[in-house]
Amino acid sequence: MANRPVFFLLIGLAITLPLSLLAGRVWIDPFAPETRNAVTILMELRLPRALLAITVGAGLGGAGAAMQGYLRNPLADPGLFGIAPGAALGAVLSLWTGYAVAAYALPVFALVGAAGAMALLALIAGRDGGIALFTLAGLMIASLAGALMSLAISLSPTPFAISEIVTWLMGALVDRGWREVWIAAPLTLAGLAFLVAAGRSLDALTLGEAAARSLGVNPARLQFILIAGIGLTVGAGVAVAGIISFVGLIVPHLMRALTDRRPSSLIVPSALAGALLLLVADCFCRILPLAGGELRLGIALSLIGAPFFLHLLLKMRRGLV
Amino acid sequence: MILSANAISLGGRLNDFTAAIRPGEVTAICGPNGAGKSSLLACLAGLQQVDAGDVTLDGAGLASLKPQQRARAIGYLPQSPEVAWDVCVEVLVSLGRLPWKNAPAGEAQAAVDAAIAAMDLDTLRQRPVSTLSGGERARALMARVLATRPQWLLADEPLANLDLAHGAALIARFRQQADEGRGVVLVLHDLASAMNHADRVLVLDRGMLAAHGTPRETLSAEVIERVWGVKARWLGEDGAMGLVLDGSTSTPG
Numbered sequence: 001m002a003n004r005p006v007f008f009l010l011i012g013l014a015i016t017l018p019l020s021l022l023a024g025r026v027w028i029d030p031f032a033p034e035t036r037n038a039v040t041i042l043m044e045l046r047l048p049r050a051l052l053a054i055t056v057g058a059g060l061g062g063a064g065a066a067m068q069g070y071l072r073n074p075l076a077d078p079g080l081f082g083i084a085p086g087a088a089l090g091a092v093l094s095l096w097t098g099y100a101v102a103a104y105a106l107p108v109f110a111l112v113g114a115a116g117a118m119a120l121l122a123l124i125a126g127r128d129g130g131i132a133l134f135t136l137a138g139l140m141i142a143s144l145a146g147a148l149m150s151l152a153i154s155l156s157p158t159p160f161a162i163s164e165i166v167t168w169l170m171g172a173l174v175d176r177g178w179r180e181v182w183i184a185a186p187l188t189l190a191g192l193a194f195l196v197a198a199g200r201s202l203d204a205l206t207l208g209e210a211a212a213r214s215l216g217v218n219p220a221r222l223q224f225i226l227i228a229g230i231g232l233t234v235g236a237g238v239a240v241a242g243i244i245s246f247v248g249l250i251v252p253h254l255m256r257a258l259t260d261r262r263p264s265s266l267i268v269p270s271a272l273a274g275a276l277l278l279l280v281a282d283c284f285c286r287i288l289p290l291a292g293g294e295l296r297l298g299i300a301l302s303l304i305g306a307p308f309f310l311h312l313l314l315k316m317r318r319g320l321v
Numbered sequence: 322m323i324l325s326a327n328a329i330s331l332g333g334r335l336n337d338f339t340a341a342i343r344p345g346e347v348t349a350i351c352g353p354n355g356a357g358k359s360s361l362l363a364c365l366a367g368l369q370q371v372d373a374g375d376v377t378l379d380g381a382g383l384a385s386l387k388p389q390q391r392a393r394a395i396g397y398l399p400q401s402p403e404v405a406w407d408v409c410v411e412v413l414v415s416l417g418r419l420p421w422k423n424a425p426a427g428e429a430q431a432a433v434d435a436a437i438a439a440m441d442l443d444t445l446r447q448r449p450v451s452t453l454s455g456g457e458r459a460r461a462l463m464a465r466v467l468a469t470r471p472q473w474l475l476a477d478e479p480l481a482n483l484d485l486a487h488g489a490a491l492i493a494r495f496r497q498q499a500d501e502g503r504g505v506v507l508v509l510h511d512l513a514s515a516m517n518h519a520d521r522v523l524v525l526d527r528g529m530l531a532a533h534g535t536p537r538e539t540l541s542a543e544v545i546e547r548v549w550g551v552k553a554r555w556l557g558e559d560g561a562m563g564l565v566l567d568g569s570t571s572t573p574g
Contacts, residue, residue: 072405204419207465208403213368215469216392216420261406 005258009272013054016276020283021046048178053282054275055181056173056241059188059233061274062267064248065255066195069202069263070226071135074256075312078234078248081227082141086117087238088169089145089152095164096152106168107183107239114235117141118227125223131209134223171242171298173282180240191232192271198225199264206263244298246305247274253312322379322472324365324395324504329374334360336528337374342521344472344504347495349515351540352525353549358508359400359477361525365506366397366475378473392420396471400478400508402458407451410442410461417468432468439494440464456487463491473504480514492518516540516555516562524548 021042022028028038063078071080078084090113094100099109124137149169156162201222204212213219237244251274252266259265278297281304285295325341334357342348342365350358363369364376367383376383383391396417404413414436418429437443440460450458459482466474474495480488496518499505509515515522515536522539524532526548532539545553545564552567 200419200422203416206405206408206413207416207462208399208401208405210363210368210399210401211397211403213388214366214392214395214397214399215416216387216389218388256406260412261408262412263406 005255005269006272009269009276012276016279017050020050020279023283024286048181049173049176050279051181052173052176052184052240053278055184055188056237057247057274057278058271059191059237060244060247061251062192062195062271063230063233065252065266065270066198066226066229068252072205074253078230081121081138081230082145083114083117083231083234084238084243085142085145087114087235088243089113089149091168092149092152092165095168096156096161110239111235114231118231121227125220125227168242170296171244172296173241176240184236184240187232187236191229194225194229195267198222198229199267202263242298244301246301247277250305250308251277324378324473326365326376327374329364329371329376331360331364331371334528338530340523340530340533342504342506345499345502346520347499347505347518348521349507349509349519350523350525351509351512351515356525357528358525362475362477362508366395367391389420394471395473395475396466396469398463398466398476398479402462404450407449409447409449411446413450413461414464414468417465420469432470436464436467439467455482456484459483474498475506477508479507512540513562513564517560
């Protein structure tokens with residue numbers, strides 16, 4: 001029972017992944033493989049892009065599930081801890097200074113930004129293990145990183161840098177290759193391992209902080225595990241794809257009803273569903289005919305996500321009445 | 322296995338408090354609002370770091386125990402009936418097995434089944450928590466604590482949301498746990514419950530121990546007047562006493 005969603009999601013991914021490789025500006029007919037450059041398009045463009053969508057989606061979905069479990073709030077989003085804005089700030093600085101032209105510079109800057117946000121969180125974590133203070137600290141880090149990003153944009157040396165920064169902030173998987181896969185995949189997998197390890201403690205938190213501690217949860221240790229897990233998954237995702245919102249919010253919601261609703265049974269299904277959602281969404285972005293390029297993945301997901309969020313709020317309000 | 326607080330102090334809420342609590346008995350913690358009852362219970366459960374003194378279980382400091390070890394020995398039922406996710410009763414009760422990470426699955430299931438049976442929840446097993454009444458939810462949360470099979474049961478106002486029948490049933494469960502040799506410590510604001518059902522009563526007054534002993538000694542009219550600031554009399558017979566306030570009362574201090 002508990003593994004049924006995981007099974008179906010794995011099958012869904014196994015079917016969607018090869019199909020997604022065929023779609024794009026150049027459609028590839030698997031039964032007529034004489035399309036020009038078919039192998040190059042598949043191996044050098046579409047396969048890494050699809051794997052990247054899976055990686056980033058899995059990270060965001062898993063992080064969202066863990067975050068909602070930790071804050072005991074279905075409206076929580078992995079961006080709340082300030083790790084995504086920290087990573088974005090790093091990336092913006094690499095564009096601002098011009099180092100981004102060098103290979104690896106942008107993702108490395110972003111990872112350093114994420115690590116900075118994680119270090120700040122770790123400084124605050126562990127004192128008394130309280131959730132409210134920790135979350136407020138995360139929000140402050142997010143708002144500080146946001147302000148510094150705006151400052152960088154307003155002080156930008158050239159209009160080109162501004163345009164590059166703004167475009168990059170609207171997350172996308174265009175023109176990414178194997179290099180990004182090798183950066184993001186190991187970090188995301190490691191992060192997901194941390195999140196899965198936090199599962200039992202998150203289950204205990206279902207009963208509130210005091211009861212969780214009475215069940216043997218070490219709140220300070222849990223905070224460090226979550227900083228590592230969310231930092232690695234979200235930091236790696238932002239480093240290679242920019243800001244992609246709402247996946248971490250929506251996906252755990254869609255999955256929760258299919259599980260026994262314990263946070264620990266939600267993390268793996270959410271990771272798989274996030275991977276599937278991003279894979280499909282990126283495919284649509286690629287296919288959608290749009291003058292002047294393609295729809296940015298980050299924008300597409302926000303366009304789906306915002307109405308969903310509104311629907312959720314309205315449903316909750318009805319529940320409260 | 323004696324649970325004892327040795328000269329503990331806690332930020333103005335508890336002041337040089339010392340008491341030893343024996344297993345096999347139901348101990349009630351009573352006192353006026355703000356006397357430090359919940360703080361004391363949290364300290365006894367090892368959830369609250371004390372400023373001075375220490376809490377020991379069988380001579381070993383609670384602070385030195387691993388969280389998991391402590392969780393296996395002491396079950397704690399907080400006052401808030403919070404359940405963040407709409408899990409079903411069986412899943413909720415199974416959360417009580419979290420401290421026993423490596424126990425065999427059969428043992429875990431047996432403990433969950435026994436706890437569900439003890440709290441009379443068999444027909445509600447698959448019901449989501451959100452559909453339970455207040456009393457049913459309180460029983461499910463209690464079953465969660467029982468599923469851990471702890472040596473000590475500490476509960477903060479366990480009778481607060483229960484009607485007469487369910488309150489009486491829960492008290493019978495606590496009595497049964499004590500008779501099986503476990504220690505039961507309850508914060509009770511209803512003095513009649515403490516008088517009728519506890520073996521020992523700790524009376525707290527502004528963070529200090531005002532009285533410790535049998536209910537008859539500690540909840541006498543004289544102590545009630547001194548600590549609660551009201552004149553009252555006990556009526557009725559053993560095990561079915563009622564507290565009646567006398568007409569003129571001084572304002573509570």
